[in-house]
Amino acid sequence: MSLSKAEKSYIQTGLLSNPPLRGDGRTLDDFRPIALETGVAPLANGSAKLIIGQDPHGGGGGTEVLAATKLEVENVQDEGADGGRVVCSVTCSPTAYPNLSPGALDDLQYDMTTILHQTLFHPSLHPPNLGIIPGRKSWLLSLDLVILSDTGNVYDALFMAARAALWDTKVPRTRSVEYKARQSGRNAPKDPATMDVDPEEQSGFATRKLATATDFELADYWDEGEDLGGRSGWPVAITLNLVSPTHFLDASPPEDSAAPQKVLLAFSFPESSHTKLQAIRSLGSGELNVPQLKELIATGEKYAKQLFSALNSKLKEEDIRRSQKARDRFAKR
Amino acid sequence: MITFTSYPTQQDYSAHSSTKHHPDVAEDVHMDLYDDEAFAAGAKLTLPGEYLTSSQAFMRGHGTYVNDEEVIASVAGTVERVNKLVTVRPVRTRYNPEVGDLVVGRITEVQPRRWKVDAHSRQDAVLMLSSVNLPGGIQRRKLESDELQMRTFFEEGDLLVAEVQAFFSDGAMSLHTRSLRYGKLRNGQLVVVPPILVRRLKSHFITLPCGVDLILGLNGYIWISKHVKESDQEGEDGFDAEAVYSNKNDDIDTATRIAISRVSNIIQLISAHFMPLTGAILLEAYEWVVEQDCGTKDLFQDDLGDALITSLRARG
Structure with missing residues (x-):
């Protein structure tokens, strides 16, 4: 979005004045309202849509992101990895960036994909339950995000949507299957080896450890599966827009063009241990020195914590809403 | 402060799958x-x-x-x-220009002897160098030096207020700024609403008593800025090129800034409810907001916004 010099200076002066004033009356650390819904794509293993700053009256506007995860079975021998793989991709809808050429759109998509992929699928965050049969089969988790419209602060929206979709992801329960030769071994009569389903069922993990397991089947169970492991550890990101000496959150497009320098910080808040800084990105032009960055990380953590707890309570609320909805539907039947 | 809200509940259209009439x-x-x-x-x-x-x-x-x-x-x-x-x-469409309309536009391109202006129409509008006021007197001929320094008048991204002068054969509009009230915009911010909500009024330059000037472009671009006194606007000898093409804002005090953002939020709220904008309605809404003594951003909360709209509708 191009701005005139007068608009730019109007926004910058407003941000730096005392008290700081923004075009829509927010304070520096105010977010626009965020609407979130999980379970929006019935065919995905987990999905969420999120919109920042929509008109509360159902009008248009706002940064809208749709995120969905899909699990596929992979052979470890071929391209898969033992314990599962995760792949992330971000697609920008051309309607979100109507003034970008297809080439520029590809570049933008690529940038976003890289940032998300490198942050979310860092080994430290790898979900533990993506393996099916050790050394043979595993799940490939693909996380796809689509940006449907962009009115500023798209990175925070992407990370929040990704977190919500991963939170919502259910991994189907599997049970290992093995071929059992008859006790008598080769001397046995011509009777062929019979396929046998492992009778033990009390622990899915125990059956997985069987080294002889060659294949698996899906356990028939009432829900869609178990939660993706380590789901409380998925990070949230916070973008600090810098107008030296201060910073603000959730920039609208004019503010974004008036203050192009940004720092993106991704934090994860695992239940068991300390807060972890998962990623730092400096976006836009301009430079930062170490003391500045230290200070920004400290304040960024505070904001991220707020965002994290707000998002968590919203996600739990969504879980309750959906189980209630499912129950109602079941009762109606 | 971070708040999460729910998606607006989808209406159940399943009952309306076939058109039924009484x-x-x-x-x-x-x-x-x-x-x-x-x-x-x-x-x-x-x-x-x-x-x-x-x-x-x-x-x-x-x-x-x-x-x-x-x-x-x-x-x-x-x-x-x-x-x-x-x-x-x-109802929802791009702006259909008519000769004599007042529009607010943004320069997208500088071309030989002309500027291209985005005015929310289907095609970019054209502002010819010959249809702007040149520095050093209104009735001056344009010189070659003017052609070489067009960016000192308007450059990419600049906002301006202009009038639709004529149409080209391809339907693109030609603008002119040959009036002292037209020209480059500063000291404020822009709000975009659907063009249909701005009606043709007696005057599209509105001054609200809270020290805010409004320019309601018929193309749905609305410029909200600090009030400039009529006498200052004219300058001594009628035209002051320095001021007209300046990129620098005046000093704007906090109260005015708050008023500007309040007006812009009110406009966004009214346009979200698809009510036509006039000076009277805006004034009414502003008074209501001041009376309720609510913060600027509170307007985006459902109940308060709805209350404002209801009171405006009740007035009729």
């Missing part, structure tokens, strides 16, 4: 617009796919198509008729 109405559904009274009875709203009239008696215009000898609306809007031509003027 038994009494069923016969009137195919009411023909043949007689003139139907057209004269004020604006008729259509939905896409709605039957308008027979194609044997009428000609189809913009926003309609013919199927099985019936003229059918292809957009949602108001039906208009000129003699035998039936058109539908869509």
Whole structure:
């Protein structure tokens, strides 16, 4: 979005004045309202849509992101990895960036994909339950995000949507299957080896450890599966827009063009241990020195914590809403 | 402060999968617009796919198509008729310029002897170098040096207020800023609303008593800025090039800034409810907000915004 010099200076002066004033009356650390819904794509293993700053009256506007995860079975021998793989991709809808050429759109998509992929699928965050049969089969988790419209602060929206979709992801329960030769071994009569389903069922993990397991089947169970492991550890990101000496959150497009320098910080808040800084990105032009960055990380953590707890309570609320909805539907039947 | 809200609940359309009418109405559904009274009875709203009239008696215009000898609306809007031509003027559309309209635009490109201006129309508007006021007197001829320093007048991204002067053969509009009230914009911020919400008024320059000037562009671009006194605007000898093409803002105090953002939020709220904007409505809304003593951003909360709209509607 191009701005005139007068608009730019109007926004910058407003941000730096005392008290700081923004075009829509927010304070520096105010977010626009965020609407979130999980379970929006019935065919995905987990999905969420999120919109920042929509008109509360159902009008248009706002940064809208749709995120969905899909699990596929992979052979470890071929391209898969033992314990599962995760792949992330971000697609920008051309309607979100109507003034970008297809080439520029590809570049933008690529940038976003890289940032998300490198942050979310860092080994430290790898979900533990993506393996099916050790050394043979595993799940490939693909996380796809689509940006449907962009009115500023798209990175925070992407990370929040990704977190919500991963939170919502259910991994189907599997049970290992093995071929059992008859006790008598080769001397046995011509009777062929019979396929046998492992009778033990009390622990899915125990059956997985069987080294002889060659294949698996899906356990028939009432829900869609178990939660993706380590789901409380998925990070949230916070973008600090810098107008030296201060910073603000959730920039609208004019503010974004008036203050192009940004720092993106991704934090994860695992239940068991300390807060972890998962990623730092400096976006836009301009430079930062170490003391500045230290200070920004400290304040960024505070904001991220707020965002994290707000998002968590919203996600739990969504879980309750959906189980209630499912129950109602079941009762109606 | 971070707040999460729910998505607005989707309405259940499953009950409306087939069009149903009340038994009494069923016969009137195919009411023909043949007689003139139907057209004269004020604006008729259509939905896409709605039957308008027979194609044997009428000609189809913009926003309609013919199927099985019936003229059918292809957009949602108001039906208009000129003699035998039936058109539908869509509710949501880009700006359709008319000569003499006041518009607010943004420079997108500097070309030889002309600027391209985004004015929310289907094509970029054109502002010729010969239709702006050049520094050093209004009635000066343009020189070659002016052509070489066009960016000192307007550069990419600059906002300006102008009037539609004429049309080119391809339908693009030509603008002019040959008035002291027109020219570059500063000291404020822009709000964009659907063009249909800005009606033709006696004056599109509105001054609110809270020290805020408004320029309601007919193209839906609204400029909200600090109030400038009439006498300052003119300058001593009628035209002050320095001030007219300046990129620097004046000092704007906190109260004015708050008023500007409050007005811009009110405009966004009103446009979200699709109410037409006039100076009177804005003034009313501003007074209401001051009376309620709410913060600027609180307007975006559902209940407060709804209360404002209800009070505006009640006034009529």
